[in-house]
Amino acid sequence: MKALSHLNKYLLKYKWYLIWGTTFTVISNLFGIIPAQLVRYSLDLVKETLDIYFLYNGSRLQSNLYDVFAFSILFYGLLILAMALLKGFFLFLVRQTLIVMSRHIEYDLKNEIYLHYQTLPLSFFRQHNTGDLMARISEDVSKVRMYVGPSIMYGLNLITLFVLVISYMVSINARLSLYVLLPLPVLSVAIYVVNTIIIKRSEEIQRSLSRLSTFVQEAFSGIRVLKAFVREENSATNFTVESDVYKQKSLQLTRVDSLFFPLIMLLVGFSNVLVVYVGGQEILTGRLTPGNIMEFILYVNMLTWPVMALGWTTSQTQRAAASQQRINEFLAVKTDLVSEKSLEREIAGEVEFRNVRFVYPDSGIVALKNFNLNVKAGETVAILGTTGSGKSSLANLLTRMYDPTDGVILIDGIPLKEYSLTSIRRQMGYVPQEVFLFSETISNNVKFGMPEMPQEKVEQAVKDADLYQNIIEFPEKFDTRIGERGVTLSGGQKQRLSIARAIARDPKILILDDCLSAVDTNTENIILNNLHRIMENRTSVVISHRVSSAKLADKILVLDEGEVVEHGTHEELLAANGVYRELYEKQLQAEEV
Structure with missing residues (x-):
């Protein structure tokens, strides 16, 4: 008993x-x-x-x-x-x-x-x-x-x-x-x-x-x-x-x-x-x-x-x-992701990673080693790297799905641990690498997290994600139910709907985790041009293995096995003739083919 x-x-x-x-x-x-x-x-x-x-x-x-x-x-x-x-x-x-x-x-x-x-x-x-x-x-x-x-x-x-x-x-x-x-x-x-x-x-x-x-x-x-x-x-x-x-x-x-x-x-x-x-x-x-x-x-x-x-x-x-x-x-299992001060405030969006090391607690895999990053409010940073280099781990740490093993993450100069979890996450827009959509209407998927969002804002977000034309061609338009995990949509459509869901919230910090991998080059350029306007005066973290996604960034970091191997602007990294230039030329040749 x-x-x-x-x-x-x-x-x-x-x-x-x-x-x-x-x-x-x-x-x-x-x-x-x-x-x-x-x-x-x-x-x-x-x-x-x-x-x-x-x-x-x-x-x-x-x-x-x-x-x-x-x-x-x-x-x-x-x-x-x-x-x-x-x-x-x-x-x-x-x-x-x-x-x-x-x-x-x-x-x-x-x-x-x-x-x-x-x-x-x-x-x-x-x-x-x-x-x-x-x-x-x-x-x-x-x-x-x-x-x-x-x-x-x-x-x-x-x-x-x-x-x-x-x-x-x-x-x-x-x-x-x-x-x-x-x-x-x-x-x-x-x-x-x-x-x-x-x-x-x-x-x-x-x-x-x-x-x-x-x-x-x-x-x-x-x-x-x-x-x-x-x-x-x-x-x-x-x-x-x-x-x-x-x-x-x-x-x-x-x-x-x-x-x-x-x-x-x-x-x-x-x-x-x-x-x-x-x-x-x-x-x-x-x-x-x-x-x-x-x-x-x-x-x-x-x-x-x-x-x-x-x-x-x-x-x-x-x-x-x-x-x-x-x-x-x-x-009996208790979360260790607790707020130290339950701080609730509107953030400007400055992000800093200070000597961050992260080891996955369940597998013991070392994802990041002595990682440092400083992004001023309104800046865009691109994180590039091959599979397993630790890119998605950065997104998980920034949204505080995990806490770093060592080091500290600061938002507006205040440790992330001091913020109320719900408060800080409400001010972030996150597009995950693995898209997950709910068995709901297109409109409700965009409104997810903000049910009271007006329909005009939903439509604008969808247009920015270059999905509007596809939606109006559906018989039920925005009331189209997309099936379990978005099974009725193509891979590219699911990614674009996930982007619309993130930008519709008008977040202070926008995190795009390799979210354009399932779209063609032409669609990618349309979305990137739309995102250029959206990213103005908004802190943005673009995580990708494609160099083309880094064009809009104010600074670029290249990761390899959890460590920063190169950093700078697009022009600086090309001039350095390093990993970034090699990656850039390979992808350029692939696009030409």
């Missing part, structure tokens, strides 16, 4: 649901117990009345006695019916409180996990696959809900019924009650042994389900590659293998679960045998009536479902504990 203690705050939040649910459970069980006593009165009445009835055989009094007897039996029957209806009504109220509470807790827990995920650094998502993240927020939370809903409901019902029924049974005959309850310790030991196995197998099932979810998510995300390489059959085979593992583990758990019900029915049946045998002896001694025996049999059968539910409840609680443990593992 240690893992499930995390839910206590929610139980406290919805305490009135729990209190009223407990109250309604007690009342419903009271109305469930009373019919057993009415049955006892009825049977004893029948036995006693029959003797008197036959005593007055043939007399007029016998007819009157029959009328009284018939009315009494009818009255008891109607009372039993009324008790059943009242029990049903209060059971309805029990579900309307406890099950509704579980849905509220499920909603709150999912939101807590989702919000927590969003606070975690990029390194967390590099270390854990998407399928596992999704399994914990869906499958695991669903299993936890079974604990805070049905398990608590059946648990309260079991406790209440045991207290009420056993107290009634003891008050009638303590000896018979003792014999009836003898199988319970055996049942407790059996449940303990079985559930030790259940919790172990439940954890194995959840791990298997996470792997299965990851496999499916990757297969459908990369469906284009899958089809292009004709790997559908192989993918289906691998899915079958992974699915078989999940099936086998589920069957193993089911085999253990299947022990509960036969075991409980056997023990309940044994209790009924004891009631008849021991109760018969008590009748012979005159301490009990046949009505008492019937009442005891009804009590034993009343306990049958709660005792059966005990096994189910314990099983669900153990599964919930295993799931909550998995949830707690991620909730």
Whole structure:
């Protein structure tokens, strides 16, 4: 129960649901117990009345006695019916409180996990696959809900019924009650042994389900590659293998679960045998009536479902504990990207990297070594380099997806760590190397981050990104839904839409991370000319492996293996006859070809 203690705050939040649910459970069980006593009165009445009835055989009094007897039996029957209806009504109220509470807790827990995920650094998502993240927020939370809903409901019902029924049974005959309850310790030991196995197998099932979810998510995300390489059959085979593992583990758990019900029915049946045998002896001694025996049999059968539910409840609680443990593992992860002073101010855009060294915490790869850069507000700097030289790492550090291992990054002379994360990111426009678009309309993708943005601004941003002509040719124009990850657009269109999304925010610092790699030279020139106007009086960081993208820059840095090997203006670097000139001439020849 240690893992499930995390839910206590929610139980406290919805305490009135729990209190009223407990109250309604007690009342419903009271109305469930009373019919057993009415049955006892009825049977004893029948036995006693029959003797008197036959005593007055043939007399007029016998007819009157029959009328009284018939009315009494009818009255008891109607009372039993009324008790059943009242029990049903209060059971309805029990579900309307406890099950509704579980849905509220499920909603709150999912939101807590989702919000927590969003606070975690990029390194967390590099270390854990998407399928596992999704399994914990869906499958695991669903299993936890079974604990805070049905398990608590059946648990309260079991406790209440045991207290009420056993107290009634003891008050009638303590000896018979003792014999009836003898199988319970055996049942407790059996449940303990079985559930030790259940919790172990439940954890194995959840791990298997996470792997299965990851496999499916990757297969459908990369469906284009899958089809292009004709790997559908192989993918289906691998899915079958992974699915078989999940099936086998589920069957193993089911085999253990299947022990509960036969075991409980056997023990309940044994209790009924004891009631008849021991109760018969008590009748012979005159301490009990046949009505008492019937009442005891009804009590034993009343306990049958709660005792059966005990096994189910314990099983669900153990599964919930295993799931909550998995949830707690991620909730325990805390981000180290915290603001030291939560500074919120409008920035001018001056950027400085001072002796920055950066090592990726998840892989240990050294991305930057003693990197220095100073960009004045309104200046444009181009960062050039081959793949793996550390260009994108600069963008990640500037947007504070990571903190540098050594050194400091300053914005307007103030350390980046002192700014409020949300405040500083709102003043940045970022076009990532790997474009990600949402399954929304074109208009909403441009407005992402600023939902209140006027449509005129959306259209202007799209024109600057040289995408306007393409959009107006679509049947639904700006209301065109672009599909998951922008699947309905070409690579170049996706990149240009991503650029429009960044510049529409009117950011103080614009970061373009190799964002023109999927467009042709002509489109690149159009976008660059448009960006020239946009970049005026705006700090811009252009990251690229193309020399053509660096034309607009006030200064250019050439990176190689995380170190600056050359820096200067376009003309200065050409005159230096170094790496930049070699790169420039190679790309010039490629364009001519």
